[in-house]
Amino acid sequence: xxxxxxxxxxxxxxxxxxxxxxxxxxxxxxxxxVHGLLGPNGAGKTTAVRILATLLAPHTGSxxxxxxxxxxxxxxxxRHLGLVGQHAALDEVLGxxxxxxxxxxxxRMSPRRARARADELLxxxxxxxxxxxPVSTYSGGMRRRLDLAAGLVLDxxxxxxxxxxxxxxxxxxxxxxxxxxxxxxxxxxxxxxxxYLEEVDxxxxxxxxxxxxxxxxxxxxxxxxxSVGLDRLDVVVHDERDLDRAVAVLDALxxxxxxxxxxxxxTTTVTDRTAALTGALHGxxxxxxxxxGLRRPTLDEVFFHLTTEGSRR
Amino acid sequence: xxxxxxxAWTVTLRDLQxxxxxxxxxxxxxxxxxxxxxxxxxxxxGAISVPGGDYLAFLFPGMLVLxxxxxxxxxxxxxxxxxxxxxxxxxxxxxMSRWAVVGGRAGADLLSSTLGLVVLLAGGLVxxxxxxxxxxxxxxxxxxxxxxxxxxxxxGVWLGLALRGPGTVVAVQILVWPFAFLSNAxxxxxSMPGWLATVAELNPMAAxxxxxxxxFGTPGAVDATWASEHALLLAVAWPVLLTAVFATAxxxxxxxxxx
Ligand SMILES: Nc1ncnc2c1ncn2[C@@H]1O[C@H](COP(=O)(O)OP(=O)(O)OP(=O)(O)O)[C@@H](O)[C@H]1O
Ligand SMILES: [Mg+2]
Numbered sequence: 001x002x003x004x005x006x007x008x009x010x011x012x013x014x015x016x017x018x019x020x021x022x023x024x025x026x027x028x029x030x031x032x033x034v035h036g037l038l039g040p041n042g043a044g045k046t047t048a049v050r051i052l053a054t055l056l057a058p059h060t061g062s063x064x065x066x067x068x069x070x071x072x073x074x075x076x077x078x079r080h081l082g083l084v085g086q087h088a089a090l091d092e093v094l095g096x097x098x099x100x101x102x103x104x105x106x107x108r109m110s111p112r113r114a115r116a117r118a119d120e121l122l123x124x125x126x127x128x129x130x131x132x133x134p135v136s137t138y139s140g141g142m143r144r145r146l147d148l149a150a151g152l153v154l155d156x157x158x159x160x161x162x163x164x165x166x167x168x169x170x171x172x173x174x175x176x177x178x179x180x181x182x183x184x185x186x187x188x189x190x191x192x193x194x195x196y197l198e199e200v201d202x203x204x205x206x207x208x209x210x211x212x213x214x215x216x217x218x219x220x221x222x223x224x225x226x227s228v229g230l231d232r233l234d235v236v237v238h239d240e241r242d243l244d245r246a247v248a249v250l251d252a253l254x255x256x257x258x259x260x261x262x263x264x265x266x267t268t269t270v271t272d273r274t275a276a277l278t279g280a281l282h283g284x285x286x287x288x289x290x291x292x293g294l295r296r297p298t299l300d301e302v303f304f305h306l307t308t309e310g311s312r313r
Numbered sequence: 314x315x316x317x318x319x320x321a322w323t324v325t326l327r328d329l330q331x332x333x334x335x336x337x338x339x340x341x342x343x344x345x346x347x348x349x350x351x352x353x354x355x356x357x358x359g360a361i362s363v364p365g366g367d368y369l370a371f372l373f374p375g376m377l378v379l380x381x382x383x384x385x386x387x388x389x390x391x392x393x394x395x396x397x398x399x400x401x402x403x404x405x406x407x408x409m410s411r412w413a414v415v416g417g418r419a420g421a422d423l424l425s426s427t428l429g430l431v432v433l434l435a436g437g438l439v440x441x442x443x444x445x446x447x448x449x450x451x452x453x454x455x456x457x458x459x460x461x462x463x464x465x466x467x468x469g470v471w472l473g474l475a476l477r478g479p480g481t482v483v484a485v486q487i488l489v490w491p492f493a494f495l496s497n498a499x500x501x502x503x504s505m506p507g508w509l510a511t512v513a514e515l516n517p518m519a520a521x522x523x524x525x526x527x528x529f530g531t532p533g534a535v536d537a538t539w540a541s542e543h544a545l546l547l548a549v550a551w552p553v554l555l556t557a558v559f560a561t562a563x564x565x566x567x568x569x570x571x572x
Contacts, residue, residue, distance in 0.1 A: 053406050056571040078408040089399030093331045105323045106409040108316070134334060150403070 004067040006158045006189030011061030022047045022213045036204030037193040044213040045193040049162045053083045082156035088147040097131040103153045121149040140167045161192045197300045211307045232295040236265045238288035249283035317410035324417020346380040347436040364533030373442045374525040375498030381462040385469035392473025426462045445530025454528035461521045464552035467559035474566040514540040520547030
C-alpha cells in the first residue's frame, strides 16, 4: 500500500479533567519524510505523540499509524512504531546491552537476533564501551542515545521522536540529525517535536505549529517564513562613525531597528522587500558599506511571532 | 498463549538480572524475616506464654506468614518504579503480550518469595524449630503460604498502579504492621479483648497462620472458635477471594492507564 500515509490524524483531541489540551489536530506524514511539531511548553506536543504511540486514548477524532487505528488495533500499531519519548524510558539497573536485548526479545526477536541487533545499535550510537555498565551510571547524553537506540530496536517504519536532542551537546545533536536523515533516506516516516527550531528547519519538510493545543500554522518551513511576511534588512557599515546615519535610514524603512556597534551591524524588520532595498540604497548613498542584505526570518522568529500572536488572540 | 508465557518469562528474567546487578536489596529482603524471628523468638519470647508452651513453635508459622504478606511491599515498589521510570510505558509501546508485564512481575516475585521461604525455614531449623506432622502436611503448609503470597502479589500490583509518589510505599510498610499485630501471628487471638479477638481471627492472615500451625503439628494450634476450626478452608478461601478482587482491579487499572 504505497499510498497509505505513515501517520494520519483527523480532528484529534484530548482533554484532562475537562480542560482541552489538544484540539482538532489534522496531520499527515508520509514514508520517507520528517514532519516537525513545534510549540511552546504545554502546547500539546507530547500529548499528540502519546496518543499516536497508543499510550493515551484520544477523546475526539481518530489517528492511524501505518494504516492501523490507534484505538481499535493498538497491537498492529505497535508492530510498526518506534517511540523515543521526552523522558528516557530505560531500566536503570540493567546495562545498555541488557536493555536493548530485553526490548528486542519483547519485540519477538529470537535470542540470537536480539543480541545481534543490540550490538549493532550500540555500535551505531557509540555506546559499545559502556554497554555493560548500569544505565544509572550513564551521562545524560548517553542515556538519550540509548533511548533512541531502544526506539529503533524494531527498525520501525514509523518513528516518533519527542524532543530527541534535548540535553545533547552540539556534536551529539548532529549525530542524531545524521541518524534521522539516514533513516528517512531509507524510507522511515518521522514525527519530530522539538524546542530547537533550527532542528526542525534542518530536518523537517513540513511543520505544524501548536499553541495551547490548537494548530496555529502549518506548511513547509519556507512557506511559514514567507507567510509571516517579515524579512530582516541587514547593513554592515565600514566606518563606525556612519552607524548613526545607518540607524536613521533603516529606522525609516522598518521596525525594531537594532545596532550592534562592535560588528558595525544594523538590523531592522521590514515587510516590503523591494521598497526596503531601494530605500536603503538611496539613503546610504556615499556611505562605505561592507555588507547589505535581506534575510528570511529564522524559524525562531516565525515561531515567536506565531505563538505570541496566538496568545494575544 | 505461548507468546504471553514467553514474554512473561523474559520480564521475569529481567528481575533476576536485577538481583545479579544489585544483590544488596534482595539479600536484606531475605535476612529481614530471619532477624525478626530472632528478635521475637529470643528477646520477647520469654515473656509471652502460649498454648502448648513453646513460643518458638507458636511464633514460627506466624513469621512465615508475615514474610509472605511483607512481599506485597516488594511487588508494590517494583510496579511503582517501573511506572515512574517510563519502563511500563516502554513495555506498552512494544508488540508484546500485555499480560506479560504483570505476569513477569508475578513470576519474579513468586521466585523470590519461594527463596525467602526456604531461607526462613532453614533459619528456623537452625534455631531449633522442628515440624511435628508429616512431610506431606508440611508441603501443604508451604503451598498455603505461597497461595497467600499470590494474594499479596495482586494487592501489591494494584497498590503500585493506584498509588503514586515516594512515601506511599513507606505508608504501606507502616500500615502492614498494625495489620500483622491484629492477628494471631505473635500472640493467640484469644488473649485479646473480646471484639478484637474476633477481628484478629477474621484477619485473612490469621487463617493461614492457624492452618500452617496445624499442618506443622504445633500443639494448641486450633482454638474452639468457628474461624479457628475452619482455618484450612479460610486459608484457601481468603487468598482466592483477595486474588479475584485485586487481580480484577489491577487488570482494570492497567487497561485504563491511558484513559
Ligand atoms: N496527566 C495529565 N493530567 C493533567 N494535565 C496534563 C496531563 N498531562 C499533560 N497535561 C497538560 O496538557 C498540556 C499539554 O501537555 P504536553 O505534555 O502535551 O505539552 P508539550 O507540548 O509536550 O510541552 P513541553 O514542551 O513542555 O514538553 C499541559 O498543559 C499539561 O499540563
Ligand atoms: Mg512535551
